[in-house]
Amino acid sequence: MLMETFYAFIIGSLVVLALNRFPRIAAVVAIAVSLLPLFALIYWAPLVGLTLPSYLSLLRFETEISYALGPGTILLQITPLGWFFLFLLATTFPLVLLFASSFVRDNAGGFYASMLLTMLGSFGVLLARDMLTFFIFWEIMSWSILALVLRGHDRRAIVSYLAFGSLSAMLLLFGFMILYYKTGTFLFGEMALEATPLTLAGISMIVAGFAVKGALMPLHVWAPHVYSRSEEPFVAFLSGGLSKLGYFGMILFMYGVATVPFFATWGTFRGVPYFGYALAVIGAFTAFAGTVLAIMQDDLRKLLAYSSIGQLGYVAIGIGIGTPLALTGALFQALNHTFFKAVLFLAAGAVYYRTGRWKISELGGLGYKMPFTFLAALFAIFALASIPITSGFAAKWLLYEAAIEQGFLFVTPIMLIAGVGAFLYAYKILYGVFLGEPRHDVREAPLSQLVAMWILVLPLVVFLVFPGWVLDITSPILQEYGMQPVAHTPYVITTNLAAYNTIAVILALIGTLFLALILYKWKPQKVVPHEDNYLAGEPPENYEYISMHAASNYYEPFEDVFGGIFRKGAERGWEIVLAGAEFLSNGARRIYTGLTEDYSIYILLFFLVLVGWWLLW
Amino acid sequence: MVIEIIEKILLLSGMVALGFIIGMFFNGFARKVTARIHNRVGPPIYQGYLDVFKLFAKKTNISHGWIFDLAALFSVAGIALAFLFLPVAGISLLSTEGDLFLILYLLAIPALGFALGAGASGNPNAAVGIMRALMLMLAYELPLVMVIVAMMVHYNTTSLATLVQMQSNFKWALFVPQFFIGAIIVDMALQGMLMEKPFDIAIAPHEIASGPMVEFGGKHLGALMLYKMMAIVVETTLFVDLFLGGGVVLSVEQYGWIAYLVNFLVWFALITFVFFLALLINAVFPRFRIEQALKFYWKYDALAALLLLIWVYAGVSI
Amino acid sequence: MRNEDWKKISRLVSKRSLWMVHFCTGCGAMEMPPVMTSRYDMERFGMHAMATPRQADILLITGYLAVKTLKRVVQVYEQMQDPKYVIGFGSCTINGGMYWDSYNTIKDLSKYIPVDLYIAGCMPRPEAIMDAFLKLMDMIDKGEAIGWKKYRKYYDQYKRNQRMAFAYRLDEVKEIKEDDAK
């Protein structure tokens, strides 16, 4: 059924394209096709040690496909790592489409077709076991994203995406070619890398290529533009699902193709190879700078975009440190980020669907109007801020523990302070959009959108109680790379330094909440409307001139301090690079003067140079 | 088994109650101390109990909806939760189930819950106050976490209970030269944590009408006061656990219940002392603007913490 | 414990923890700082100046009230939470004081909101204020400070008076008169 899945995706995308005029039917077809990876996921579950009832997997899927395509080989094979990331993508994808069924109206067929192609590419990337297959599917994924970005009609988004997409593709291609040159094979399984500087350069290029997709600074420039100018369901999948593929690739190439001893050849710092340490430092910087930039945004989507960048920085830290603890933390963080960021982007989409606004300063008070959207977003925000009442904390905790275990004195404080910074922008979303003065008289989001959001919230709650289940499915990955899995039971994670018992936290929280509730319910209360508010003793009557919503320039003092350093820093740098290229371009254009005599002289000069070079000299 | 669980629950509830009682005492204590420095008589030392009682005895309690109510619930529950995960006077009730990172994040539950309710009131003063409080948090957390990370790496543990255990027999971190500096840095951060002057811009009564609390009255304000009072206990205990051995002076194995009593009294004396220091600073300083506070913490405090990190880095090798 | 006892304890405690919000309109506010600072130190009795009406128990009105100001005073009063007490400070609140013949100043505050206690004088000395506070505490203890109950009970009457004061066109006054007739 594996090959048929790919065909189903291609045929499905053509069908939905044909159903362009019937968005609802197109949505149904797209969702039906999108369930196939989910079935595959369930069928392959024994690979990671899960035993699921057999009736859950309606279809049978091969675990390996291999055939020759022209000169190369196509080798698709499921691995625990692939399964883990497929879990993230395959669960998010149908829900995102479900959300889109009520969200996307304009040219819906094109949207679903591109989305299906995106998933087709990702599915192939996760299964690919050789570089040709990997690259083909990677680029299919990449350009179908471009098709979706084009729908945003935004110049900066398109230009930055295609420019950085090409950069990423070419870095990958260059890196693959170096690996091929050194090993003589394209198959991951047959590669035996020797530790030479050239190989290291190749691996670095590949990691840099993936860093573009993972929006690691300073290669993140495309992300805010794309995230803020595309349709929300797609952005939810891009940020939640597709950006993880960059980190999938990093893990695959850093620990599957290359190994820790390979990197350790060039020396280690506190037990971590310098390469990994550099990645961790870049990740920490990304986490911090992304957070600072997120705090300064007013556009909800840009805020979430920078938040994505910041949160994915943590994943890079985990991959960089590369101990079992850190890798587990990175995977867990990737999982959390998938779900909470998808929920947040979808909630932003639902808010936009009802109010038509993106600016935080123009929204407000939706918490009472859209309570279910608010609650879903609230859970997601708790997870984002890693508050220990969602699964968000366990991942960060693992990463912190890993950093402390290696004695990282300078990376850990940056990680922690970025975590605190997350509170700031998390509260900005909460206050600006959902709390404060009600300014839009709107209804709750449609049912399809709510269902999509709430199903995505579910894992955050489940893995809060049982973080061990995530560790269960990450353990096979670590074993595959020859590492010792992290000790855990379903609800206790134990490291060398400390333990984290989720049940204790939850029970204590329930207990204290119960106490507080008793204390609180002791006295009756009276609910007064929002307008009955202390403001110079008088609620404003004319809303057009007076606003009680303090959400514009919310962190202005913060911007005074940090704005000068961080705003547009990276973009400036890339603009200088582009300006350099355009300077060269002007030079090249000056060759074509448009004068026939010049061109004739070129020919004659060229002739004379050749003659002179070869014959006379 | 059942008896054990009930015992544990009772113990935990007792601990929470104790925390609140001490917190309320601290309120009166603080006002008394400040009044004496101002050459006033000041309220009676039990004033905190009176205030909380009065607030809960108010006849009408105005709320702005269910999100507003979450504030009171989450702030009280969250701070109690954080207290339970701290080793108090060497008694670790739940502190072995989590570690210092957990406590740092648990401290965010009441803060965010409080912010949630304050924001839900729709009052711009509350929003501005929350903004300042969050920025202040960002400001003081940097030196704080730097010192904490240095301690974690130095002692090679992240568990606060283990940290307290390692400091028993008066091997306090305060007596280690680098962490003596660390204690000073964290004490400055503590001033911001407690929101005492010069870092009380977030709740400046004359400027933004007491900031986040602006819409709270009656039992809501009572709950918030409980949170604030308990927060004093939690934060000072954190300091004492980090640097002063958690107040453990006698070993329980050797002296039995007397040890508990003595340790407890020492712990109480120490947190009172730490709080007293903060009060002294509070009583004589004007307040910083928020960006000044941010610059103060990130320039001077964090710089000192950075030097500390380098010092520890030079001394530690793995 | 009987309900009556409970109330008694509640009053006993509440009187030692009175928080107030000043409504400082006139010159009388000058007299408040000595009350708060070390000379008289009202915090001895657990009294405290609060920033917002939501948090306060006492509304202290220190001076004359123009009609516009009265509007705000009423709002502030209504935003306070029961039990709440009003202290009129200085003769302006009693009879208009030196503004007794002003067209724009209200003369008797207790017509619009229930005043528990007046402090006479133009202006009263801090000693008088302290005395008033002690008197108020005494009244609370005895259950005599029932202005907030009166406001509930005679709400229509107070509202009518307020409307009368706020009306500035003749037809509005007429309307109120018609309502009275009903």
Next chain:
Amino acid sequence: MVALPPVLLIALPLLFAFLAPLVGMVSRRMVKLYTLLVLILNALLSILLFINVMANGVVYEQLSGFYPPVGILLSVGYLGAILAVLINVLSPVVYLSYFGEAENSVKFSMLYMLVTASSTGIVITGDLFNMFVFFEITAVGSYGLVASLRTKEAFEGSFKYIVLGSIGSAFILMGIATIYGYLKTLNFYDIALRIDTMPETARLMSFIFLIVGIGVEAEIFPLNGWVPDAYQGASNRVASFLSVGPSKAGIYAIARLIFTLIPIMSGFELSLLLGIFTLVVGELAALRQRDVKRMLAYSSIGQMGLILIALSLHSETALVAAVFLMVGHALAKSILFIGSRDYSGGLLRNPLIAGPLFLGVLSIVGMPPFPGFWGKWYLMVDLASRGAWTIILLIVFTAIVEGVYYSRYLFRGLNGEIRTLTKSEIASIIILASILILIGLFPQYLYDPAVMAARSLLGGGP
């Protein structure tokens, strides 16, 4: 299978081209249909020829009764067959876009058929002078086609093309004269057999003469001064046809020159150098170009450079890459040129136009699974296996530059007032895009012929 003589491929359109005025006398509207039918017939013939070649090897045909080396010889090699199919199949598809046009120019149709025939002639000839003649016909026809729009720019472009083309022709003629002067033959095989007997200097001189002459037609830097102006001035379908027919024929001629005719090592080195320069200059010049057709023209130059690099690497994989690049470039560029008529915005809002244009861009930029990708991939594999990192770096750099300016191109098609293309143009780009997808998804059907072509070329064959 009937083995039809390859000469039909040239003769038929030539013959019918001269009959076109007669049809035009009956009805001017009929001419279009007539031309299309002729071109389709030619396409079928080319496919038959292709199958024949793939099955039976190189097909030879002597013309006009003389035996080689004196007589004219047609020799259809593997590469020639591939290119013949490419030119003859794409030519009717591109011509299809002419149908929506109101004007019915008999001259245009005639020239179109002539150029098709002569470009085909270049790729299937076995004789140097014959090739020169076809070059001349192609060039003259192209001058006419470029000028057919009758605008100032069209005449300007045509004029530049004429001047440079004439210089090129002169050089080719000098090269032929040199070779003939020494070897007294013009047959490719004969020359290849006896080229070593030529003095070193004469051999190099003839090589230089020929490469300069052919280079003009093959759009090689610095001989391609006419390209931007001619493409800009020409109507879109002409520009599209130029990138299908003449330019591919030119690059084929270069391949024959460096592989069969005068296979000297320094020739490969020179063409590699030229390829790199062409690539870099073309792509860089395109980066800042605002006029869409000019930008596409510069991009064509860049692609030609890439193909030239692939040709001059002298290995099987690289030659396969060259074939893929040629096919990919012909398809994608003709889509882009046809689709970019009136390209100022709103065009990409129509999914039927946006789809093919998007695929065209993807193929040019080298995104899988389109021919452009396979070409770049094999080229990279070959370069990697010999560790030529500098060239890889340059290709990578230019690919990123390509990404930047094509993203601008895509953006410009999105915003602005809604415009559309005629139905025939849409049909034509959709057919082209379908071919693109099919080749992309099933590369092995092109890979096998390409390998045969590569082996044949490396073995000194046609």
